[in-house]
Amino acid sequence: MARTGRRPGNQDTREAILASARDAFAERGYDGASIRNIATSAGVDPALVHHYFGTKNQLFIDAMQFPLDPAVLLPQVAAAGLDGFGERLMRTMLAVWDSKAGGPAAAFIRSAVSNETMARLLREFVIQRILRRMSKELPIDPAEAPWRLMMVASQVAGLIMVRYIIKIEPMASAPPETVVALFAPTIQRYITDPLSALI
């Protein structure tokens, strides 16, 4: 069963750490869970957790079986600036969801929607790992950033629902370029249109 080619002992240790991490994140949330506690429940030294997984963020990604890390991808999209942000975000999002990473991502969304513990994890992950980093990268008013980013998140989340989860045509089978053309202007407006009179 050693499909990664690691020796079985190491594989067992990794799996034990991942299982403890899933329990800890589910029980205590992202912020409440610590590498130290996770190591203790897995019966290993914290240094070994760092050795296998690096940071708590990476351990979370691996425990949740995300094939790509949105907390890395999305701040990169933001770091390229306001010009063309909507189009870049749409392209990145479609590239990930149309790839083989789409299956595990859909599974995570399904569990977050049907389970309050997973919803809390998704909420914390979206807020702590993605939105805060994106607002640091984007040159927008910090008071408006949470509103703007949640407007973007709502459009992206709904597109994910329609195209990948509930799968309603014509969105489910539309070519990625069409989907980018349809939604990029909305994302761009949510980031750059005047907002202060509304909130």
Next chain:
Amino acid sequence: MARTGRRPGNQDTREAILASARDAFAERGYDGASIRNIATSAGVDPALVHHYFGTKNQLFIDAMQFPLDPAVLLPQVAAAGLDGFGERLMRTMLAVWDSKAGGPAAAFIRSAVSNETMARLLREFVIQRILRRMSKELPIDPAEAPWRLMMVASQVAGLIMVRYIIKIEPMASAPPETVVALFAPTIQRYITDPLSALI
């Protein structure tokens, strides 16, 4: 247990019909399920199903425990025309989801997202009962209508996810008027902005 005030015998018959209906819709989908089959599995005459529930649509609404019927509400929003459609749709959607109807609606979305059978039902219900009726009411190009309505659906679905299911601030607690102001222009553009070059 006769909380509706009906005699227990009638209540049992109603419940038996609703249970058969849920099974039939789950097994055969909305289109495949028939009043006749549902009556047969419940051991009653089809006339009795019509007597209690009227149409198949109403039986579906009752079986799924929707407190309000989106297949009635949403075509009304469309029938008032293109002017102000975005704002009317947002107000109707927020009025329903912020009311006590929001709980059962969220439960239905949760089950549709986590269960393929329920996803199929939601898909069929959205397409057959809501989108087709709305496209008849709205004076828009029939070739563009499915695209426009699924763009609207994607923004509304994502707002539901962020505000009512995952509950991320500032959207989760924003006053309804603020949410209307933020999203109505997008809904309006999805219905009236030029689209033919994009699809």
